[in-house]
Amino acid sequence: MTTLPQEADDAVPTPQRPVTLADIARAAGTSASTASRALSGRGYVSPDARERLLQVAERLGYVPNASARTLKQQTSSVVGVVVSDLGNQFYARLAAGIEQALREAGYQMLLLGDNSQIEEELEAARVFLAMRAAGVIMTPVGADASSLLVRQGVAVVEVDRRLAELPCDAVLVDNELGAREATQHLLALGHRRIGLLVVDTEWTSDIGRQRGYHAAHEAAGLPMDPDLVTLVAPDAEDTEEHVTALLDRCPTAIFAANNLLAECTWRVLRRRGLRLPHDISLVAFDDLPWMEMVEPGITAVAQPTFAVGRRAAELLLSRTVEVDRPPRVEQLEPTLVVRGSTAAPAAA
Amino acid sequence: MTTLPQEADDAVPTPQRPVTLADIARAAGTSASTASRALSGRGYVSPDARERLLQVAERLGYVPNASARTLKQQTSSVVGVVVSDLGNQFYARLAAGIEQALREAGYQMLLLGDNSQIEEELEAARVFLAMRAAGVIMTPVGADASSLLVRQGVAVVEVDRRLAELPCDAVLVDNELGAREATQHLLALGHRRIGLLVVDTEWTSDIGRQRGYHAAHEAAGLPMDPDLVTLVAPDAEDTEEHVTALLDRCPTAIFAANNLLAECTWRVLRRRGLRLPHDISLVAFDDLPWMEMVEPGITAVAQPTFAVGRRAAELLLSRTVEVDRPPRVEQLEPTLVVRGSTAAPAAA
């Protein structure tokens, strides 16, 4: 790291005290009340006074003090968002969708990461409470955070999975459907030993994906080898070992139930020199750009991630209007994208 | 999209009015001043009273009102962050680094996207001003936003590129060095017709990368064909056409100066059936995971993106302590990662 030399800088012009409503009022010869009405646009103001105040505000570069407003109105235009891991593209896209929808509506996103840690999630909830956030959107880790928020009257939307104990909105993906289609696809190709890699949580997302895997087998009237279902610890230093262990049980296909597991599996396969789809088939849950770029492409269940984020934001904002609407749980549908990583198993 | 039926829900327990300092004080039989001192930990409080107040606060689930505090103290623990596009992995990683460092220090990140639009960036600056943000970190698009902020006394750190007209901190990557190494690598392999794809901006990042490309040629005493330098419009619907046009000029290698251009180029090459590195070589600026996963891997200039984000946050926070420290511009070094996409040009 280098530190560049600084050119002799023009002095920073006096950092003046911020302009307040009172300043505007004084300059325009009115009271603060009138200035407030003129600039916020509610209540009677004569066109004359309004015009004058708007001009003065513009001229002085008035920026309303958000804390004062929030303090008075008991609510802000900030929406809290908690995701597990911004580094994961899934969460990043989710956040991007949320941010876009919020910004269009004049709201801002305060983005915090828990690292899938309940305490950090709870801490985030406290921060949002402290700021009187207009609402909170989260990929939940535990139920406590949402309970705390809902009890205090803060609107909550859960995203991607459902954990709340108190009623709140949620936007989910039909995980069971996606997993069932993925599994069916493999079964239809003739696979009978399909390894499942899934994170060992109680989250509805992972549970749903497991259920889809089972449902597909049952619907086809085919037996399952329980040894082929591999539960991986959430923090996961040892994911690779799990993948290796699963391979030792000789599956002809693997269904990796999230993008991280899929990537890990793909790397292990590559290192071992196993060729897709000749030696083994692979399906991923959650389609990422790289899955289309590698050769062969990875068959994957594509989630409408960005749309989920947008929808969550919309749902949250709608609640600021219809306060007492009963909680709504929406499910968006994933789609199976078939690529080259899946084919009929090699003849035994 | 489906809406799931809602189970008959337990009524939400009365959303009670938030607990205030006054409530705590009353319950503990002290004044609000004493309660404030006890909970914030500055000023004299008897151990006895402190203990009592802490317990009451805990029992009632007290959450201090951030707006009131901000209003009074004229500064908040929120740091504004503006990035061009959260969907781009580069910016997502940057944000992740910033968020991590901020959270460790007890600050929060308010993340806004401009879409590389000056007006949206300016709007974001106004929002931060309104919230009395402790500081702002941005990948700048124009100079106006940072000028506005700096004039109002808000600390600004520019990231990835430098545009500010008023003095402020910055954390950059040595773009010229990275581009020079990439180009040198190609020259050393024997390439003499190296196409450059770069976005047509005045940003120091893109300018630096262009400069590195030129510098490498000059250092080697080799001529450049100006036709091989392709400037692509920033919004870029027509990037593909530019790539195609560049290919028609028969370069033996292409240096794509950001990850989007690299991806676009890669796709065009694939569609045309051109094989890396046999038919053409490719180097990318900004290494992303997929570049290591495709076959062959893409030789790329890897930026310490996450570290840049962290460092920017640290620099910003350090300024809250040393207020009058002269502005500092730091440059982190990228490293060239050589992979299979580059080789000597096919004998003509």
Place this chain on the structure above:
DNA sequence: GCCAGGTGTGGAAACGTTGTCAGCTGCAAA
């Protein structure tokens, strides 16, 4: 000539916190 109601205005009281300040208690030093 009076009242009703629409317009427009400013004073003042919030919102919840922090910080200043004066004042209280003891207790030790003068």
Place this chain on the structure above:
DNA sequence: TTTGCAGCTGACAACGTTTCCACACCTGGC
């Protein structure tokens, strides 16, 4: 006995906004 001071406390005034309220001015209809 006074003085000083450390330890501790509560009143009170901010911070900048919004909002309720009272009031003042009109106009038009009785």
